[in-house]
Amino acid sequence: MTRRILEKFDRLVGGIEDWALFLSVILALLVALANVALRKLTPVSLYWSDEVVRKAIFFSAFIGCSAAVRRRALIRIDALPQLLPVLKKPLTLLSHLGVLLFAAVIIHLGWKFTLVAFHDPYARTSTLQIREWWFYAVLPTMGVFLAVHTLLVMIEDWFGKRDGADPGPAA
Amino acid sequence: GLTGCQKEQDPSQQEPSAPEKAAAAKKDPLVGWQPQFDPSSAQYTYLLSNLDHPTIEGVAVGYHIRDKVWERSGGRLYVDYRPLSQLGQEKGVLSKLKLGAVQGVLCSSVAAANISDTLGIVNLPFVIDSADKLEQFRNDPELFDEFRNSALRQGLMVVDITSYGSYGWATNTPVRTLAEARQVNFRIAQAPVNTDFYRAWGMKFTVMPWGDVPQALQTGVIDGLDHTPTVCNITHKFEVARYFTRVDYAQGLFIHLMNKAWLERLPEDLRRILLEVIAEESAAARQRARVQQQEQIAAAEAVGVQFFELAAEDRAELIRLSEPVYATWGAKIGAEYLAKVRQRLAR
Amino acid sequence: MDSQVFIILALLLGCLATTVPVFISLFFAGLVGLMVAGIDAQIVVEVLYRSMDKFALIVVLFFVLCGNIMTSGSIVQKLIKTADALVGFLPGGLAMAGILACGFFGAISGSTVATVVAIGGFMIPALIKHGYDPAFSVGLMTTAPVLGVVIPPSISMILYAMISNDSLEALFLTGFVPGLMIIVAMSVYAGLFCRQRGQQTRRRPSMKELLAVLRESIWALLLPVLIFGGIYSGIFTANEAAVVACFYAFVVEIFIHKDLRLRDVKKVVVSSAITSATLLVIVSGASVFGEYLTFEQIPEHIAQAVVGSVQSPWVFLMAVNLLLLVVGMFMDIISATLILTPIFLPLLSRFGIDSLHFGLLMTLNLGIGYCTPPLGVSLYISGAVADRNLLYVSRAVLPFLLIQITLLLLLTYIPELVLWLPRLVYG
Ligand code: NA
Ligand code: NA
Numbered sequence: 029m030t031r032r033i034l035e036k037f038d039r040l041v042g043g044i045e046d047w048a049l050f051l052s053v054i055l056a057l058l059v060a061l062a063n064v065a066l067r068k069l070t071p072v073s074l075y076w077s078d079e080v081v082r083k084a085i086f087f088s089a090f091i092g093c094s095a096a097v098r099r100r101a102l103i104r105i106d107a108l109p110q111l112l113p114v115l116k117k118p119l120t121l122l123s124h125l126g127v128l129l130f131a132a133v134i135i136h137l138g139w140k141f142t143l144v145a146f147h148d149p150y151a152r153t154s155t156l157q158i159r160e161w162w163f164y165a166v167l168p169t170m171g172v173f174l175a176v177h178t179l180l181v182m183i184e185d186w187f188g189k190r191d192g193a194d195p196g197p198a199a
Numbered sequence: 200g201l202t203g204c205q206k207e208q209d210p211s212q213q214e215p216s217a218p219e220k221a222a223a224a225k226k227d228p229l230v231g232w233q234p235q236f237d238p239s240s241a242q243y244t245y246l247l248s249n250l251d252h253p254t255i256e257g258v259a260v261g262y263h264i265r266d267k268v269w270e271r272s273g274g275r276l277y278v279d280y281r282p283l284s285q286l287g288q289e290k291g292v293l294s295k296l297k298l299g300a301v302q303g304v305l306c307s308s309v310a311a312a313n314i315s316d317t318l319g320i321v322n323l324p325f326v327i328d329s330a331d332k333l334e335q336f337r338n339d340p341e342l343f344d345e346f347r348n349s350a351l352r353q354g355l356m357v358v359d360i361t362s363y364g365s366y367g368w369a370t371n372t373p374v375r376t377l378a379e380a381r382q383v384n385f386r387i388a389q390a391p392v393n394t395d396f397y398r399a400w401g402m403k404f405t406v407m408p409w410g411d412v413p414q415a416l417q418t419g420v421i422d423g424l425d426h427t428p429t430v431c432n433i434t435h436k437f438e439v440a441r442y443f444t445r446v447d448y449a450q451g452l453f454i455h456l457m458n459k460a461w462l463e464r465l466p467e468d469l470r471r472i473l474l475e476v477i478a479e480e481s482a483a484a485r486q487r488a489r490v491q492q493q494e495q496i497a498a499a500e501a502v503g504v505q506f507f508e509l510a511a512e513d514r515a516e517l518i519r520l521s522e523p524v525y526a527t528w529g530a531k532i533g534a535e536y537l538a539k540v541r542q543r544l545a546r
Numbered sequence: 547m548d549s550q551v552f553i554i555l556a557l558l559l560g561c562l563a564t565t566v567p568v569f570i571s572l573f574f575a576g577l578v579g580l581m582v583a584g585i586d587a588q589i590v591v592e593v594l595y596r597s598m599d600k601f602a603l604i605v606v607l608f609f610v611l612c613g614n615i616m617t618s619g620s621i622v623q624k625l626i627k628t629a630d631a632l633v634g635f636l637p638g639g640l641a642m643a644g645i646l647a648c649g650f651f652g653a654i655s656g657s658t659v660a661t662v663v664a665i666g667g668f669m670i671p672a673l674i675k676h677g678y679d680p681a682f683s684v685g686l687m688t689t690a691p692v693l694g695v696v697i698p699p700s701i702s703m704i705l706y707a708m709i710s711n712d713s714l715e716a717l718f719l720t721g722f723v724p725g726l727m728i729i730v731a732m733s734v735y736a737g738l739f740c741r742q743r744g745q746q747t748r749r750r751p752s753m754k755e756l757l758a759v760l761r762e763s764i765w766a767l768l769l770p771v772l773i774f775g776g777i778y779s780g781i782f783t784a785n786e787a788a789v790v791a792c793f794y795a796f797v798v799e800i801f802i803h804k805d806l807r808l809r810d811v812k813k814v815v816v817s818s819a820i821t822s823a824t825l826l827v828i829v830s831g832a833s834v835f836g837e838y839l840t841f842e843q844i845p846e847h848i849a850q851a852v853v854g855s856v857q858s859p860w861v862f863l864m865a866v867n868l869l870l871l872v873v874g875m876f877m878d879i880i881s882a883t884l885i886l887t888p889i890f891l892p893l894l895s896r897f898g899i900d901s902l903h904f905g906l907l908m909t910l911n912l913g914i915g916y917c918t919p920p921l922g923v924s925l926y927i928s929g930a931v932a933d934r935n936l937l938y939v940s941r942a943v944l945p946f947l948l949i950q951i952t953l954l955l956l957l958t959y960i961p962e963l964v965l966w967l968p969r970l971v972y973g
Contacts, residue, residue: 030561031573037269046625046812046816049815049819049820050765050812050815050819052815052819053607053611053818053819054813054815056607056740057608057611057789057792057793059790059850060604060608060785060789061784061790061793064786064789064790065780067384068911072403073396073403073404073405075403075404075406075425076406076407077506078405078406078407079406081604082598082599082600082604085598085600085603085604085607085826086595086821088607088819088823089598089822089823089826089827089830090594090823090824090827091823092819092820092822092823092824093569093823093824093827095819095820095823096820096823098823101820101821101824101930102567102568102569102570102824102827103567103568103569103824103825103828103926103927103929103930104565104567105562105563105569105920105926105936106565106935106936108563108565110564110935110937111937118704119564119565120565121566122566123564123566123567126564126566126567126571126574127567127570129574130570131574131636133577134591137587137588137590137591138591140588140591141588141591141592144588148636149352150313150314150315152391153404154290154312154313154389154390154391154394154406154895155394156718157391158647163595164591164595167591167594167595167840170806176691232888232892233889233892244568252708252709254711261892283709283884283888284884285607285840285884285885286841287593287596287837288596288599288842290596291593291596292588292594295589295591295592298589298592299586299588300589300841302586379900408599410600411600413701413704413705415783417699417704419783420786433711434708435707435708435713435714438714438715439712498931504598
């Protein structure tokens with residue numbers, strides 16, 4: 029029962045992540061392209077384009093990190109389980125617990141920092157003057173997403189995968 | 200070391216009494232950056248950050264403060280000074296300052312405007328636009344106290360200011376007129392007030408952190424730099440941008456910001472020593488910065504960098520175009536305060 | 547230096563060994579270190595946020611995307627077919643093409659990570675497909691990107707010159723001879739390796755066959771022309787070239803080659819975003835760990851401990867080489883340059899070492915550190931790109947590391963190799 033709810037939530041979060049990633053990368057690409065075209069062909073220079081691209085990359089890095097957990101694509105050192113296959117299961121569990129601990133820390137610290145930025149009227153981006161708490165809020169949000177994906181991956185490891193629950197490899 | 204490649208020398212690092220040491224300093228501008236004492240015995244540490252190069256007098260002041268405070272406090276307070284963006288880029292360091300992880304920052308005036316609007320007053324064009332006016336502003340309590348206290352809401356206080364010279368334009372192509380300047384894509388600092396007046400001036404510009412400037416200038420993302428001759432020469436920007444237009448529209452400042460809660464936890468006598476030394480050394484550094492600007496311009500000219508004055512009518516045009524910015528920023532800073540500063544300094 | 551540092555280091559190695567993701571291991575070690583040092587843990591949020599705010603990282607996302615578009619469509623196949631037709635008849639010909647590509651591309655991007663992603667991403671599968679030994683291919687394409695920091699322009703050199711007050715042009719000139727030496731040595735090794743293995747070399751294709759291949763691949767061939775030509779002629783910067791290349795690759799694959807369907811675009815974009823995210827978060831984690839190292843001045847303490855008691859310049863340089871190699875594994879090259887340069891510079895005159903010479907050594911050293919097992923960042927990145935584990939990549943890079951470290955020693959003890967060109971130009 030819990031598992032079904034978690035799976036539903038996981039799919040929902042996964043869908044949000046994929047669209048968010050797609051839109052932010054396309055936004056970054058189009059803005060950067062427009063700036064190149066305008067700078068080469070006209071005297072106009074979009075002074076804000078660099079900031080948009082940087083923020084889109086920040087956004088896509090951390091949301092992409094959570095999406096990578098869902099696809100088991102985060103980079104880790106797997107030398108030890110390869111040398112000693114008997115350790116594979118306990119180490120995998122330890123690794124998941126590490127990710128969950130990270131999620132908890134980043135939800136806690138990220139939320140606190142987001143509140144600080146929310147109450148600081150000067151915490152704005154340099155160029156477009158966007159309130160920075162929006163960006164800090166990405167971190168605790170990622171923490172929540174990470175935790176959901178990790179829990180589901182742990183369940184899959186423990187009870188085996190269900191049909192149709194495989195989101196497929198990243199690349 | 201035998202290459203004939205040019206190196207800048209920093210006269211302040213030389214000690215005539217010890218010719219050997221002076222010769223070493225000539226070769227290695229960094230001699231003297233490490234403290235000559237063992238700081239591990241200090242009771243208190245003041246972690247002070249800055250983004251720029253210690254050959255700049257307004258930056259070197261950190262080392263002078265370090266040594267004098269150590270001496271006067273009898274080794275109880277260590278000013279752990281980290282220039283060259285060692286603790287990160289300015290906006291990030293300011294966050295760490297508010298959290299108390301860093302206790303002091305010699306913050307560039309442009310970045311300081313992100314702490315309070317009032318601190319942005321020094322960035323406004325043609326307000327504090329000469330070293331004399333800066334001295335007048337610093338030493339008039341009626342003008343400086345409002346500035347000093349404007350960041351208290353963020354838990355920070357302004358303890359003093361040093362200078363890195365007069366703002367103008369370093370460019371890849373000669374710029375003598377406003378029309379020529381409008382062909383250039385300038386890097387400007389990450390401050391809302393600077394964005395506003397560059398837009399008012401009708402110029403092309405890109406906003407980017409200081410740390411990204413070398414690559415951007417090298418690769419041609421920008422072909423001009425809104426900065427001072429001292430900084431451009433010492434940080435090698437003149438090797439790419441070979442022209443400098445004197446506009447002298449503002450003084451580049453390092454604003455010495457301190458975490459107030461940390462200062463209040465410091466014992467009374469150490470607090471007094473620290474603030475006294477900062478005031479003495481900052482005043483001395485402002486004087487040395489004037490001399491340094493002349494020296495750096497001469498050194499740059501000697502290797503072929505060309506300096507121009509912006510034509511008087513173009514400068515007048517910039518002042519005219521700046522009026523709307525005084526209106527919008529007057530509303531943020533306090534119209535009365537801005538008017539008072541402009542009026543007193545105009546005399 | 548006290549036991550704290552070793553505890554933090556043990557924590558990092560422990561996390562890494564127990565398969566905790568690399569970026570989370572770095573994050574934990576940095577976080578715990580900062581907390582032990584009595585620094586507000588909240589600053590890590592700030593560090594994560596600012597760590598992505600870097601000019602040089604933009605290129606990573608866009609080149610990953612460009613690479614994915616090219617491999618989802620048919621540009622890569624066509625490029626490799628052409629390269630094979632041109633140099634495939636030489637022993638190790640395609641490998642040499644890969645080394646040269648790193649030299650060119652690295653010269654532009656100034657970053658080893660971006661080079662591993664951009665060149666390794668399509669060269670490794672291509673080499674393997676053309677019958678090259680897989681370990682050889684992975685090792686080659688993990689280590690050749692060090693050319694990116696040695697051949698100018700190089701960000702780490704720019705920062706070094708800024709601090710040392712050396713002329714930047716002069717420092718750049720120190721990179722050409724060592725860069726050429728690395729290219730030649732690695733190419734010779736590639737040729738010998740392939741000949742010894744009895745690598746199939748094919749007959750030289752006829753002019754007619756060559757023209758047919760070129761005609762078929764013309765749109766694909768215009769992509770590197772656009773990137774390299776655009777950048778070296780000064781029309782584009784590296785970032786701009788990455789953006790334009792993405793756009794061009796999309797247009798060619800969708801409308802000309804018709805090998806990429808519009809409805810596949812979202813899949814390609816999302817998987818690129820995820821791949822680049824797995825790389826970028828390691829940069830973030832390294833920033834948190836670097837924050838701890840910086841606050842506690844660990845590199846300074848190590849430097850003083852390692853070189854403080856040394857008298858001879860030979861021993862000094864050897865100690866520094868070892869130290870930098872280790873630092874290069876842990877820290878990104880930019881932070882390491884900023885933190886270590888001011889420590890070493892005052893020592894140089896004592897040993898009569900030229901600061902230009904030292905700048906090149908430092909850059910090369912930190913670059914080699916990037917692909918030194920077990921912690922060099924490039925190992926993980928190329929492992930991800932080639933879908934191989936760390937053990938495999940570590941073994942694969944060994945012969946190439948041996949070559950590069952031998953060259954490093956040559957350059958260390960024969961300063962003329964480094965200083966010849968700047969002296970020639972500047973007198
Ligand atoms: Na390079
Ligand atoms: Na680099």
